[in-house]
Amino acid sequence: MTSTIAMTTGILLVLIGLFAILTQKDLIRIIVGFSIFDIGVHVIMISIGYISDATAPIIENLSQLGQSYVDPVPQALVLTAIVIGLGISAFMLTFAVFMFKKRGSLDINSFRDLKW
Amino acid sequence: MEIFLIIFAVLTVASALIAVATTKKAVSILAAGVMGLFASIVFIFLAAPDVAMTEAAIGSGLTTFIFFFALNRVKSDRAQGGADD
Amino acid sequence: MIKKALAVLLLAQLCTILFSFLSVYQEPTSLNAVSSHYIHNEPKELGAANAVTAVVVTYRGLDTLGEVTILFAASVVVGLLMFLHKNESAPRRDGSELLKTGASLLFPLILLFGAYVFINGHLSPGGGFQGGAIIASALMLTILANPNRHVGHGFFWAIESISGFVFVLLGIAGLVLAGGFLDSRVLPPGTFGHVASAGLIPVIYIFVGLKVGAELSSVVLSLHGKSEGGVQHHD
Numbered sequence: 169m170t171s172t173i174a175m176t177t178g179i180l181l182v183l184i185g186l187f188a189i190l191t192q193k194d195l196i197r198i199i200v201g202f203s204i205f206d207i208g209v210h211v212i213m214i215s216i217g218y219i220s221d222a223t224a225p226i227i228e229n230l231s232q233l234g235q236s237y238v239d240p241v242p243q244a245l246v247l248t249a250i251v252i253g254l255g256i257s258a259f260m261l262t263f264a265v266f267m268f269k270k271r272g273s274l275d276i277n278s279f280r281d282l283k284w
Numbered sequence: 285m286e287i288f289l290i291i292f293a294v295l296t297v298a299s300a301l302i303a304v305a306t307t308k309k310a311v312s313i314l315a316a317g318v319m320g321l322f323a324s325i326v327f328i329f330l331a332a333p334d335v336a337m338t339e340a341a342i343g344s345g346l347t348t349f350i351f352f353f354a355l356n357r358v359k360s361d362r363a364q365g366g367a368d369d
Numbered sequence: 370m371i372k373k374a375l376a377v378l379l380l381a382q383l384c385t386i387l388f389s390f391l392s393v394y395q396e397p398t399s400l401n402a403v404s405s406h407y408i409h410n411e412p413k414e415l416g417a418a419n420a421v422t423a424v425v426v427t428y429r430g431l432d433t434l435g436e437v438t439i440l441f442a443a444s445v446v447v448g449l450l451m452f453l454h455k456n457e458s459a460p461r462r463d464g465s466e467l468l469k470t471g472a473s474l475l476f477p478l479i480l481l482f483g484a485y486v487f488i489n490g491h492l493s494p495g496g497g498f499q500g501g502a503i504i505a506s507a508l509m510l511t512i513l514a515n516p517n518r519h520v521g522h523g524f525f526w527a528i529e530s531i532s533g534f535v536f537v538l539l540g541i542a543g544l545v546l547a548g549g550f551l552d553s554r555v556l557p558p559g560t561f562g563h564v565a566s567a568g569l570i571p572v573i574y575i576f577v578g579l580k581v582g583a584e585l586s587s588v589v590l591s592l593h594g595k596s597e598g599g600v601q602h603h604d
Contacts, residue, residue: 245429333494
């Protein structure tokens with residue numbers, strides 16, 4: 169049940185983020201949509217690793233190993249993915265600022281060089 | 285227990301909707317940051333404290349400020365008159 | 370308008386697919402084989418209390434190396450592009466007296482907290498990425514308080530390259546003295562639950578924390594830009 173609720177949240181965030189990416193005209197708003205999409209994917213990945221009634225994978229003493237823990241592998245992957253997401257966001261924002269300095273606008277309708 | 289998870293999930297989705305629907309760019313960026321904070325609480329319900337810490341520090345703290353720095357650069361250029369829009 | 374309708378149509382289809390996957394999803398009640406191996410053998414093999422840290426640093430250590438490399442590339446490109454287009458705006462308004470005093474008071478404490486988070490990464494939630502982000506946010510606080518102060522990139526590049534070099538050297542030490550690249554069993558595992566335990570894991574995580582902190586600080590610095598007035602160059 170817990171993971172179903174969280175997964176629904178993640179799917180809704182992915183859909184909202186994709187909607188923003190597809191329909192917004194402003195570059196910075198598109199990047200905001202990307203970061204919403206990113207967090208949605210992280211929520212889905214973590215909820216796939218959730219086990220019913222399990223605790224966080226931190227072992228307090230060696231005699232407790234029979235207890236059930238959630239899956240540590242998706243957590244480790246999401247840990248790195250969040251940091252990479254920040255790097256990608258910074259990279260895209262730099263390109264947005266760069267485009268603004270070249271063209272004087274952030275509207276994607278004013279970038280028509282590749283349109284034929 | 286699950287009722288709290290539902291509350292925070294609804295808050296997360298609501299702030300994402302605000303971030304997409306609002307007309308002001310600054311409000312959109314702030315709402316995305318608030319969404320990261322609520323998402324980190326959802327991570328705690330999923331028994332992932334490591335991810336929750338990272339999301340709170342990076343996803344909602346640093347990302348928001350990086351967006352504002354970029355927005356500030358664009359705005360200061362526009363105010364300078366270097367750009368014609 | 371037709372574009373928006375197409376986007377909504379596409380998202381409706383995607384929504385149907387994703388929710389049909391969700392409707393047949395069953396929450397698992399036990400771990401799969403790999404994760405169960407990690408959880409049950411890791412305390413005896415490596416001695417780290419936090420299983421996520423053991424997976425990040427040792428079992429999937431190569432992932433972490435690739436990840437800090439990607440972050441390095443991103444910070445280099447951000448720095449380069451921002452250097453090519455310097456911001457020549459007027460000096461920014463200084464922070465208030467309250468913000469300045471508070472920032473100088475809190476700066477060492479936040480640094481200490483960041484160091485605490487990544488030194489205890491193998492015992493409690495936390496580790497190099499979180500600690501690095503906390504260190505970068507300490508730097509960001511001082512930038513917000515004194516926006517006109519010049520902060521050089523050289524210091525951060527030095528820390529970044531030294532810790533990256535040491536990270537790879539520790540990985541090679543694992544290759545020579547233990548089972549493989551980034552194997553943490555070079556040092557003895559020690560007592561379970563103490564700070565000086567789990568072999569090389571805390572040492573590697575300290576360098577990951579320094580590297581991530583330096584990279585994030587340099588990204589923040591480049592995007593903030595310096596407002597020195599200086600030469601105007603337009604192309």
